[in-house]
Amino acid sequence: MGLKFFNTLTRAVEEFVPLDPAGKRAGMYCCGPTVYDFAHVGNWRTFLFGDLVRRYLEFKGYAVNHVMNVTDIDDKIIKRVSEMNSSLAEVTGKFEKAFLDDLKSLNCRVPHGMPHATEHIPEIVALIEKLMAQGLAYRTPDGSVYFSIEKYRGQGRQYGQLVKLNFEEMRAGERVRHDEYAKEAIADFALWKARVPEDGAVFWPSPWGDGRPGWHIECSAMSMKLLGPSFDLHLGGEDLMFPHHEDEIAQSEGAGLQPNHQRFVKYWLHGAHLLVEGKKMSKSLGNFFTLRDLLAKGFTGREIRYALLQAHYRETFNFTLDGLASARAALMRLDECLAKLRELAGDVKAGDHAPVLGQFSALLDEDLNIAGAWGVIFEWVRDTNRRLAENSLDAAAAASALATWEKLDSVLGVGALAEVEVPPELNALLEARQAARKAKDFKRADAIRDELKAKGWVIEDTPKGPRLKRAA
Ligand SMILES: [Zn+2]
Numbered sequence: 001m002g003l004k005f006f007n008t009l010t011r012a013v014e015e016f017v018p019l020d021p022a023g024k025r026a027g028m029y030c031c032g033p034t035v036y037d038f039a040h041v042g043n044w045r046t047f048l049f050g051d052l053v054r055r056y057l058e059f060k061g062y063a064v065n066h067v068m069n070v071t072d073i074d075d076k077i078i079k080r081v082s083e084m085n086s087s088l089a090e091v092t093g094k095f096e097k098a099f100l101d102d103l104k105s106l107n108c109r110v111p112h113g114m115p116h117a118t119e120h121i122p123e124i125v126a127l128i129e130k131l132m133a134q135g136l137a138y139r140t141p142d143g144s145v146y147f148s149i150e151k152y153r154g155q156g157r158q159y160g161q162l163v164k165l166n167f168e169e170m171r172a173g174e175r176v177r178h179d180e181y182a183k184e185a186i187a188d189f190a191l192w193k194a195r196v197p198e199d200g201a202v203f204w205p206s207p208w209g210d211g212r213p214g215w216h217i218e219c220s221a222m223s224m225k226l227l228g229p230s231f232d233l234h235l236g237g238e239d240l241m242f243p244h245h246e247d248e249i250a251q252s253e254g255a256g257l258q259p260n261h262q263r264f265v266k267y268w269l270h271g272a273h274l275l276v277e278g279k280k281m282s283k284s285l286g287n288f289f290t291l292r293d294l295l296a297k298g299f300t301g302r303e304i305r306y307a308l309l310q311a312h313y314r315e316t317f318n319f320t321l322d323g324l325a326s327a328r329a330a331l332m333r334l335d336e337c338l339a340k341l342r343e344l345a346g347d348v349k350a351g352d353h354a355p356v357l358g359q360f361s362a363l364l365d366e367d368l369n370i371a372g373a374w375g376v377i378f379e380w381v382r383d384t385n386r387r388l389a390e391n392s393l394d395a396a397a398a399a400s401a402l403a404t405w406e407k408l409d410s411v412l413g414v415g416a417l418a419e420v421e422v423p424p425e426l427n428a429l430l431e432a433r434q435a436a437r438k439a440k441d442f443k444r445a446d447a448i449r450d451e452l453k454a455k456g457w458v459i460e461d462t463p464k465g466p467r468l469k470r471a472a
Contacts, residue, residue, distance in 0.1 A: 004366060005267055005269055006367050013367055016267065019230060025064075026062040026063070027227040027228065028053065028227075028234075029069075029227055029234050030236065031069065031240055033070060034077065036079075036095060037080070039099055039291065041281070042273070043237075046235075049235065049269075051413070053235060054109060055411045065227060067113040067114075070096055070116045071117055072092040072116050073092075073218075077092060087201070121213065124217055124221040131147065140194075143194035144194040146175050147251060148173075148188055149170070155254075157253065157254065162241045175187055176189055176190070177193060178190075194208070216244055220255075223248075223252075230263060230264060230266070233268075234269070235269045238271065249265070272313065273317075274317055274318075275316060275317070276318075278320075296423070298426065298452075307327040310371065313370070334414075341388075341405075344393060344394075350399040352400060354404040356408070384401055430468055453471065
């Protein structure tokens with residue numbers, strides 16, 4: 001049975017057939033972070049969805065080329081640079097490092113390519129020149145360049161492929177300079193933005209004058225450079241469907257680089273929104289969490305990963321702190337079962353995989369039915385526990401079960417008990433406690449111990465000194 005995805009382009013579930021005639025390679029582009037702040041839990045749901053797609057394609061035997069851009073120049077970054085009274089490199093460097101650390105905490109596979117917009121200005125300029133040559137872009141007197149939707153449609157092309165648009169309300173030639181604009185507002189969008197005083201020191205020379213690229217053109221230029229003018233999969237959050245992805249299609253196909261009328265992207269996949277504690281995340285409601293906020297509350301990367309991978313990617317998911325506590329309990333059940341299996345298996349070699357692997361794969365083949373997949377995994381855990389309790393498993397069966405888990409976990413990435421990492425903030429607390437003890441400030445040392453305990457960790461003394469262990 002083949003793998004199927006819901007393709008936003010056709011609004012249908014379709015069998016995945018890569019462009020590679022040998023059917024082995026798959027090119028995949030995920031819109032990456034805009035590095036002006038720490039990524040929040042809603043962003044992480046989308047990035048984990050990308051990681052799941054990649055891991056599952058690899059599980060199916062595809063050689064995936066996974067590209068994720070780093071937007072290191074756009075309206076939001078410019079604003080941040082001036083707010084922080086800092087330089088572009090300083091702001092983007094800081095938040096990119098944080099992003100990579102977070103990616104590691106959540107055990108995401110690192111993309112094969114992470115192109116930066118600021119390192120692709122020549123490619124971006126060349127793409128805008130192609131659009132100029134096609135008669136689809138025009139320069140305004142201030143030295144900006146816009147994409148003409150009217151001209152694009154005049155060439156018999158369709159604008160509004162991912163979302164339905166109402167062209168009755170369109171006013172020809174109306175322009176929008178901002179990267180993010182009103183939902184379904186049809187207006188010519190900026191490819192190149194002429195330098196304005198607010199840009200400060202952030203600008204590059206171009207045939208149209210000094211300025212900077214628009215956000216949308218960055219993704220078109222970098223995805224086609226690394227994956228070719230036509231590639232298999234393009235992923236992002238549903239909020240990127242319009243205008244960002246619609247504009248990417250218009251730019252990339254408008255430039256006419258695809259051979260034989262092939263599409264820019266064959267499959268468009270979009271992940272749904274995340275609610276937090278039942279509401280849209282916002283700083284004023286107190287339900288806005290970055291990954292760091294959650295780690296500081298004592299949750300681990302694997303618990304957060306598990307929680308964010310509970311629901312189908314196209315369903316709105318309600319993320320809650322209670323849900324994280326349940327994630328912890330579920331992973332503990334899994335860990336206990338695996339620990340018993342390890343004890344029983346010893347050094348015995350594994351035989352065939354358990355049947356759960358086939359059930360798991362059949363469910364994920366159906367547009368990544370992850371909720372169903374977790375269902376069969378926990379049924380398998382229950383069944384395994386029952387057989388362990390009855391002493392009806394032998395060492396070889398235990399070894400096979402463990403080998404099966406390895407295979408399942410190559411997709412899930414929630415790891416085994418041995419890989420539970422201690423968040424750096426908590427290790428810092430442990431060090432502070434040691435320092436307090438040394439200084440004979442036992443009150444402070446006890447307060448830190450209680451704080452760690454409240455976060456679900458206990459201090460264990462080992463010959464190498466104290467370390468943190470998950471409370472049972
Ligand atoms: Zn993008």
